[in-house]
Amino acid sequence: xxxxxxxxxxxxxxxxxxxxxxxxxxxxxxxxxxxxxxxxxxxxxxxxxxxxxxxxxxxxxxxxxxxxxxxxxxxxxxxxxxxxxxxxxxxxxxxxxxxxxxxxxxxxxxxxxxxxxxxxxxxxxxxxxxxxxxxxxxxxxxxxxxxxxxxxxxxxxxxxxxxxxxxxxxxxxxxxxxxxxxxxxxxxxxxxxxxxxxxxxxxxxxxxxxxxxxxxxxxxxxxxxxxxxxxxxxxxxxxxxxxxxxxxxxxxxxxxxxxxxxxxxxxxxxxxxxxxxxxxxxxxxxxxxxxxxxxxxxxxxxxxxxxxxxxxxxxxxxxxxxxxxxxxxxxxxxxxxxxxxxxxxxxxxxxxxxxxxxxxxxxxxxxxxxxxxxxxxxxxxxxxxxxxxxxxxxxxxxxxxxxxxxxxxxxxxxxxxxxxxxxxxxxxxxxxxxxxxxxxxxxxxxxxxxxxxxxxxxxxxxxxxxxxxxxxxxxxxxxxxxxxxxxxxxxxxxxxxxxxxxxxxxxxxxxxxxxxxxxxxxxxxxxxxxxxxxxxxxxxxxxxxxxxxxxxxxxxxxxxxxxxxxxxxxxxxxxxxxxx
RNA sequence: GCGGUUGUAGUCUAGUCUGGUUAGGACUUGGGCCUUCCAAGCCUACGACCCGGGUUCAAAUCCCGGCAGCCGCACCA
Numbered sequence: 240x241x242x243x244x245x246x247x248x249x250x251x252x253x254x255x256x257x258x259x260x261x262x263x264x265x266x267x268x269x270x271x272x273x274x275x276x277x278x279x280x281x282x283x284x285x286x287x288x289x290x291x292x293x294x295x296x297x298x299x300x301x302x303x304x305x306x307x308x309x310x311x312x313x314x315x316x317x318x319x320x321x322x323x324x325x326x327x328x329x330x331x332x333x334x335x336x337x338x339x340x341x342x343x344x345x346x347x348x349x350x351x352x353x354x355x356x357x358x359x360x361x362x363x364x365x366x367x368x369x370x371x372x373x374x375x376x377x378x379x380x381x382x383x384x385x386x387x388x389x390x391x392x393x394x395x396x397x398x399x400x401x402x403x404x405x406x407x408x409x410x411x412x413x414x415x416x417x418x419x420x421x422x423x424x425x426x427x428x429x430x431x432x433x434x435x436x437x438x439x440x441x442x443x444x445x446x447x448x449x450x451x452x453x454x455x456x457x458x459x460x461x462x463x464x465x466x467x468x469x470x471x472x473x474x475x476x477x478x479x480x481x482x483x484x485x486x487x488x489x490x491x492x493x494x495x496x497x498x499x500x501x502x503x504x505x506x507x508x509x510x511x512x513x514x515x516x517x518x519x520x521x522x523x524x525x526x527x528x529x530x531x532x533x534x535x536x537x538x539x540x541x542x543x544x545x546x547x548x549x550x551x552x553x554x555x556x557x558x559x560x561x562x563x564x565x566x567x568x569x570x571x572x573x574x575x576x577x578x579x580x581x582x583x584x585x586x587x588x589x590x591x592x593x594x595x596x597x598x599x600x601x602x603x604x605x606x607x608x609x610x611x612x613x614x615x616x617x618x619x620x621x622x623x624x625x626x627x628x629x630x631x632x633x634x635x636x637x638x639x640x641x642x643x644x645x646x647x648x649x650x651x652x653x654x655x656x657x658x659x660x661x662x663x664x665x666x667x668x669x670x671x672x673x674x675x676x677x678x679x680x681x682x683x684x685x686x687x688x689x690x691x692x693x694x695x696x697x698x699x700x701x702x703x704x705x706x707x708x709x710x711x712x713x714x715x716x717x718x719x720x721x722x723x724x725x726x727x728x729x730x731x732x733x734x735x736x737x738x739x740x741x742x743x744x745x746x747x748x749x750x751x752x753x754x755x756x757x758x759x760x761x762x763x764x765x766x767x768x769x770x771x772x773x774x775x776x777x778x779x780x781x782x783x784x785x786x787x788x789x790x791x792x793x794x795x796x797x798x799x800x801x802x803x804x805x806x807x808x809x810x811x812x813x814x815x816x817x818x819x
Numbered sequence: 820g821c822g823g824u825u826g827u828a829g830u831c832u833a834g835u836c837u838g839g840u841u842a843g844g845a846c847u848u849g850g851g852c853c854u855u856c857c858a859a860g861c862c863u864a865c866g867a868c869c870c871g872g873g874u875u876c877a878a879a880u881c882c883c884g885g886c887a888g889c890c891g892c893a894c895c896a
Contacts, residue, residue, distance in 0.1 A: 247830080250829085250830095251829065251830070251847085257887085257888095260887090262870090262886085263869060263870065263885095263886045263887050264869095264886075264887055264888090265886090265887085266887075266888090314896075315896070317896095318896050319896045320896085321894075321895090321896090323820085323894090325820080379820095379894085381895080381896075399896080432895090432896095434894085434895070435820065435893085435894050435895075436820070436893090436894075436895095437895095438888090438889085443895085539896070697858080698857090698858085715856090717855065717856060718854070718855070718856095719854095746848085746849075746850090747848095747858080748854075748856090748857080748858075748859075749854095749855095749856050749857065750856075750857035750858055750859085751857080751858045751859095752857085752858090753856080753857045753858085754857070754858045755858085757857090766856065768855070768856075769855060770855090778856080780856085780857090785856095785857065787856080
């Protein structure tokens with residue numbers, strides 16, 4: 240199986256190791272080895288190129304430990320947990336709410352554990368497998384809990400996603416972007432979920448790295464100014480409709496997908512294309528990538544539309560590596576409610592509108608003496624009432640009855656003056672909607688290894704793109720002799736001075752060294768041979784086809800730099816040499 | 820979390836049933852010889868019984884517990 244071969248190399252050559260092996264390991268944790276750490280960083284920096292530099296979404300960094308309130312507001316404290324119960328006899332573990340629903344048919348979602356326990360005993364619900372007694376209900380929350388501070392009074396959690404770290408300082412971010420939509424903010428970092436039994440290697444980790452962008456948009460305008468640049472990108476789309484009809488996915492251009500309504504907005508479609516291009520740049524070809532829309536049943540209750548970017552694997556089938564969701568205004572609204580802060584954005588109309596509006600003006604000279612101490616709260620209550628409603632009531636009854644805190648007040652028409660005024664509306668305050676591309680970096684890392692892995696006869700190579708390969712170039716003496724080694728070492732050091740990751744290897748035969756080099760995906764090798772001593776030229780070998788060209792040592796540095804940055808291809812070099 | 824199954828150098832494996840000398844081999848890796856461009860050959864070196872407890876004169880081997888891997892079930896906002 241390709242997965243096993245890739246994971247073998249990853250382990251052998253220092254990309255991925257399971258963590259804490261010395262103490263026999265803990266499931267769900269992985270170390271990135273020496274090559275893995277560079278590769279992961281290169282992938283993350285490529286992501287930054289896309290989102291921070293090209294899209295202009297600034298990056299922030301927030302703590303990985305969060306106070307309970309924040310996660311209460313986001314819904315994670317209550318909803319990220321499952322009520323569990325265990326059979327005392329057969330020790331089987333069940334979801335308490337599922338068992339109750341099965342037994343008595345009532346929906347008990349949202350009940351506290353004690354209430355659930357009570358329902359279990361009141362209704363005499365037993366173990367559905369053996370009929371044994373069920374234990375009290377406990378919560379299994381997927382978040383890691385900790386305490387903040389020496390007294391341990393404040394509960395904290397390791398964050399289950401990086402996104403919340405962006406929503407919480409929203410007001411400051413809005414001000415940073417000078418109050419104008421749309422804008423985007425990204426965060427890359429660790430997130431934590433205490434999975435019950437993670438067993439899928441780096442696909443399901445308890446500590447993992449996310450790269451998330453939160454793009455705040457006007458709900459009435461989900462367009463993207465650069466959509467025309469991606470409109471002809473071809474996407475493999477697997478819409479919810481086609482899934483429920485049991486049909487296959489289809490190839491469609493981004494423009495068509497938008498026009499046909501397959502994807503709900505231009506902004507969302509653009510994000511799908513961006514993800515596709517990003518993966519392609521990492522060496523993951525389009526034919527192993529698909530965009531699968533969430534079925535309405537699996538979509539989180541706040542999402543309007545959600546697409547998973549999935550890659551095909553031999554071991555795990557289609558695996559979600561990126562989720563791109565329209566989270567609507569759920570998060571900001573919720574944080575606004577919990578924090579009592581106004582998290583709305585003022586959207587200015589292109590032309591201010593003048594509307595006629597009926598307003599109520601209490602005549603204070605009569606109002607005050609009549610109601611005395613109650614006057615203030617009556618005035619407050621009046622503010623929330625539509626003036627036209629009062630006007631109509633006056634017409635019918637000649638008076639208006641207002642109920643405030645249990646008391647009823649008679650407001651006669653001589654107490655209130657109704658005026659029609661012109662009101663100028665310059666804009667409206669709304670909660671922005673959030674488009675969220677959320678990348679699982681570890682899964683992408685795995686996808687890169689899996690799909691760059693290549694076996695030709697007995698040769699194994701990792702066709703990593705030159706700009707993300709952890710080692711950019713190897714320098715070899717053809718034979719392990721002093722004069723050749725000396726020059727090779729000089730070249731390596733000079734490459735390092737030029738900020739290129741270069742390694743030297745003189746062990747074994749040249750063939751063996753090329754093989755080792757291919758196995759970790761070093762795109763180019765510079766070889767010093769006996770002729771170098773006379774003509775000051777070296778050969779550069781291309782990993783993917785083993786072809787070689789010979790160039791002066793003085794050119795090596797610029798050439799390797801250009802090859803590594805993808806400024807030129809090896810083919811360009813070959814042609815250049817042919818022509819000269 | 821439950822059940823089944825497995826655990827010997829970096830990797831693959833012999834030995835375990837039937838307890839007994841220094842745990843054997845291959846590949847890899849390091850050093851060297853040879854070698855004028857793709858895992859050749861020769862010499863040499865390093866390197867292992869998952870952890871803890873028990874039985875026994877003696878445990879890689881038998882028993883118990885733990886941990887981890889794999890498979891199935893359950894879980895997966």
